[in-house]
Amino acid sequence: xxxxxxxxxxxxxxxHNLNSEGTEGNQQQTRMVHVIDAAGKRHSVNAVSGDMFxxxxxxxxxxxxxxxxxxxxxxxxxxxPDRITIDTEFKNAIKxxxxxxxxxxxxxxxxVTDIAGTLFTEGIxxxxxSCTEFGWVVGIPDKVHTEQYFHVKYEPDRRxxxxxxxxxxxxxxxxxxxxHRPANSGVYALICHLELSRVGINDVTRxxxxxxxxxxxxxxxxxxxxxxTLVKPAGAQCNTQSPHILDCSGVLATSSSYLSAPMLSPLSxxxxxxxxxxxxxLNRITPDAVDTRxxxxxxxxxxxxxxxxxxx
Numbered sequence: 456x457x458x459x460x461x462x463x464x465x466x467x468x469x470x471h472n473l474n475s476e477g478t479e480g481n482q483q484q485t486r487m488v489h490v491i492d493a494a495g496k497r498h499s500v501n502a503v504s505g506d507m508f509x510x511x512x513x514x515x516x517x518x519x520x521x522x523x524x525x526x527x528x529x530x531x532x533x534x535x536p537d538r539i540t541i542d543t544e545f546k547n548a549i550k551x552x553x554x555x556x557x558x559x560x561x562x563x564x565x566x567v568t569d570i571a572g573t574l575f576t577e578g579i580x581x582x583x584x585s586c587t588e589f590g591w592v593v594g595i596p597d598k599v600h601t602e603q604y605f606h607v608k609y610e611p612d613r614r615x616x617x618x619x620x621x622x623x624x625x626x627x628x629x630x631x632x633x634x635h636r637p638a639n640s641g642v643y644a645l646i647c648h649l650e651l652s653r654v655g656i657n658d659v660t661r662x663x664x665x666x667x668x669x670x671x672x673x674x675x676x677x678x679x680x681x682x683x684t685l686v687k688p689a690g691a692q693c694n695t696q697s698p699h700i701l702d703c704s705g706v707l708a709t710s711s712s713y714l715s716a717p718m719l720s721p722l723s724x725x726x727x728x729x730x731x732x733x734x735x736x737l738n739r740i741t742p743d744a745v746d747t748r749x750x751x752x753x754x755x756x757x758x759x760x761x762x763x764x765x766x767x
Contacts, residue, residue: 457709457767458652460678461718462645463726464705464756465595466685469640471698473688474503485601485637490722492596500594501601501639508589508645510536511688513571516680523672525566538573539565546577555659557581562655562664569665570654570677586653587677590646595722599641607633638696644721645705649677651767675764682760685753703753706730709763710737712744 476484488502517531528539539545539561549557561583562569572585654677655663655670663670685703706727708716717733719726727749734745750756 457674457711457763458713459710459716460649460651460681460763461708461716462647462681462705463708463718463721463730464645464685464703465721466592466643466645466703467641467701468643468688469699469701470638470696471688472637472639472696473693473698474507475637482603482635483637485639488591488593490593490596493723498596500596501599501641502594503592503643505589505591508592508647508684508688509571509585509587512587512589512680512684513567514689515683515687516570516676517567519676519679519683520566520673523676525669525673525676526564527567528565531565531567538568538571540573540575540577550578554579554581555657558583558657558659559664562657566673566676570673582658584653584658586650587681588648588650590720592643592645593722594639594641594643599639599643601637601639603635603637636696646718646720647681648716648718649681650715651677671767674767678760678764678767682757682764685756685760700753703756704749704751705756706747706749707756707759707763708734708745708747710745712737712741714741714744716745717747 472483474486476486478484486502486504487499490498490500492498514534517527517534520527521532528542528545530541531538535541542564545560545564549560552560557575557579558581561573561575561581568583570586572583572587574583575581651674654673655665657664665673686700688698688700705721708718708730710716714737717730717737719729719733723729731747734747737745748759750759
């Protein structure tokens with residue numbers, strides 16, 4: 456049985472604005488980070504935070520779990536990042552109870568909380584660590600580019616507004632909002648790890664809180680949500696700047712043992728060879744436990760994830 460899954464991939468996105476720093480005046484600021492390459496040289500590159508990709512993932516996960524008939528808390532169903540911690544019925548049920556019972560209630564009552572995690576802090580502090588981990592989706596040096604574009608907010612009655620504007624300001628700029636918005640294009644390094652063995656397992660008691668059938672259903676949903684995230688990264692600004700997905704290539708690694716599926720950043724030029732070599736070493740420790748599957752193209756990655764989901 457697959458215990459963990461890792462994805463290391465290069466994703467090519469064009470003209471996106473999935474994650475900005477904020478706004479200064481009428482100009483939206485591009486999110487930039489600094490990375491150090493293998494030669495020790497520093498690069499400033501565009502990036503999308505792991506928080507944003509986790510948010511995209513959870514949106515897809517919620518819909519998939521609902522379709523499978525898994526229980527969701529009211530907070531998770533409406534997309535709240537607080538999930539079950541804002542559920543009054545849950546709070547009443549755990550009054551005066553210990554951490555093990557609180558986490559069991561979390562897992563039983565809300566499949567999204569089970570997989571995506573949360574932190575309950577009222578009266579007793581009980582964390583539910585996420586079974587899904589994303590790193591920064593970071594631009595590969597010399598393979599990303601950002602430009603600022605001029606926009607004007609559409610005002611159908613702008614002539615009337617212009618005529619009413621003070622003298623010298625009867626222009627589009629004088630009567631309508633103008634702003635500058637970035638568009639980013641490039642090849643990005645994506646890393647993600649799914650700790651499938653923990654789905655449905657109480658972290659305090661290390662025992663299953665739900666049936667085996669429910670665990671398998673949720674594990675499949677976790678993999679399918681990753682598949683959906685590659686197909687449709689529905690982040691910020693997608694109403695007018697939905698990203699053009701051009702390519703995706705990388706390595707999917709799975710482990711059926713206590714050793715985690717290997718993962719290495721595509722910021723390294725030799726990440727595929729390194730992952731394959733690591734898998735060979737791990738298989739000498741636990742024979743035939745680790746499997747690596749390379750893919751080229753979005754369709755190839757999606758097909759492999761669907762195959763892995765079917766294997767669970």
